[in-house]
Amino acid sequence: MDSGELASVEHHVRFDYWLPFTAASNYQKGDPARSPTTLVGRCPVCLLVFPRGTQQTGNKVMSAFVEVCARDDWLDGWEFTKVHYKIEVKNVDSKKDVSKSDSHDFKAEVSDRGWHDIVKCGGYADLKAHGWVFPDDTVRFHVRVSGGSLGDSKRKLEDTNHGPRMWRDMKFTDMCICAEEGGAELPCHRAVLAVSSPVFDRMMATDMKEGSERRLVLRNASIQTLRCLLEYLYTSSLPEAAVTDVRSLRELLRLADQYELRDLLRRCASCLVELMSPANIRDVLSVLKTYPDHPEVDKHLQQAKKKARRDDAMFDALVNT
Numbered sequence: 001m002d003s004g005e006l007a008s009v010e011h012h013v014r015f016d017y018w019l020p021f022t023a024a025s026n027y028q029k030g031d032p033a034r035s036p037t038t039l040v041g042r043c044p045v046c047l048l049v050f051p052r053g054t055q056q057t058g059n060k061v062m063s064a065f066v067e068v069c070a071r072d073d074w075l076d077g078w079e080f081t082k083v084h085y086k087i088e089v090k091n092v093d094s095k096k097d098v099s100k101s102d103s104h105d106f107k108a109e110v111s112d113r114g115w116h117d118i119v120k121c122g123g124y125a126d127l128k129a130h131g132w133v134f135p136d137d138t139v140r141f142h143v144r145v146s147g148g149s150l151g152d153s154k155r156k157l158e159d160t161n162h163g164p165r166m167w168r169d170m171k172f173t174d175m176c177i178c179a180e181e182g183g184a185e186l187p188c189h190r191a192v193l194a195v196s197s198p199v200f201d202r203m204m205a206t207d208m209k210e211g212s213e214r215r216l217v218l219r220n221a222s223i224q225t226l227r228c229l230l231e232y233l234y235t236s237s238l239p240e241a242a243v244t245d246v247r248s249l250r251e252l253l254r255l256a257d258q259y260e261l262r263d264l265l266r267r268c269a270s271c272l273v274e275l276m277s278p279a280n281i282r283d284v285l286s287v288l289k290t291y292p293d294h295p296e297v298d299k300h301l302q303q304a305k306k307k308a309r310r311d312d313a314m315f316d317a318l319v320n321t
Contacts, residue, residue, distance in 0.1 A: 011041035012146035018138035018310040019049055023124045027051040029059040036307040037069050039274035041150035042240055043080055044069040047143050048112050052121060062121040065114030066145055068106045073237045078154040080106045083147035089119050090140040092131035153240055167234035177216040179223045188230055196233045197259040218255065225251040232264055243271045246280050250287045257291060269300035276304055278317035
């Protein structure tokens with residue numbers, strides 16, 4: 001799906017969050033707990049829960065809010081308008097489930113919205129007695145978020161960073177990269193490649209073929225993925241088409257590993273967890289398991305496994321296919 005299509009359709013997501021709540025839990029008033037982040041359109045969201053209420057409500061209720069998890073490269077005044085959201089708290093007796101819904105304009109100044117008193121909470125014993133704690137000692141939430149504006153891009157290009165301007169103008173290039181011998185070439189700057197990657201730096205500084213010919217062939221990736229890689233090296237941001245596509249993220253992870261781009265490695269792994277759904281869960285887990293020697297990726301692999309265990313639809317897709 002291209003940028004125009006993302007911005008012109010209604011986006012929606014459903015996810016579950018199972019909050020651990022045991023007799024030994026020591027949640028205090030104002031203590032937050034967050035679900036793993038899930039991507040809807042171009043907007044990362046999570047469920048923000050205060051098990052013993054917010055500072056404003058005291059410790060006799062449980063609070064729950066849908067939260068937009070803003071990224072570092074977003075505009076300062078970002079906004080997603082007319083977003084519909086619904087939070088359900090499951091009960092052991094399904095007839096007692098609590099469900100609340102509303103609409104809100106999520107903004108940089110007000111990034112979360114929900115209810116301070118979604119259920120009463122007098123502690124573990126009280127929740128257990130009223131059916132809010134399941135046999136595995138979890139409080140279970142189901143969340144729905146939808147809206148057309150969720151496909152809008154909120155990225156910015158920093159005026160103080162010359163990289164974005166160099167990327168946009170691409171003047172005075174002295175290098176090119178391609179996906180195969182004789183294939184399409186993407187112009188770039190040797191200095192940008194060298195400062196971004198120690199591997200590229202060594203290649204430029206020696207008598208290797210790539211340095212003398214001023215041409216790099218980066219195999220095992222499409223020319224579209226190489227364009228995404230270049231954009232990241234210049235702007236520190238991935239294009240929207242890449243962060244919403246598992247195949248592109250898989251190829252970018254491979255390149256990040258090969259050329260020692262640790263920040264890109266972390267970003268791709270994080271995006272894969274956000275993208276994970278019943279339709280792609282096997283692909284996402286397979287990609288993340290490919291890099292057992294990278295703590296940055298393993299951290300996100302554990303998050304993905306946790307997310308799968310707490311989402312019935314994803315867990316079913318994993319065990320039934």
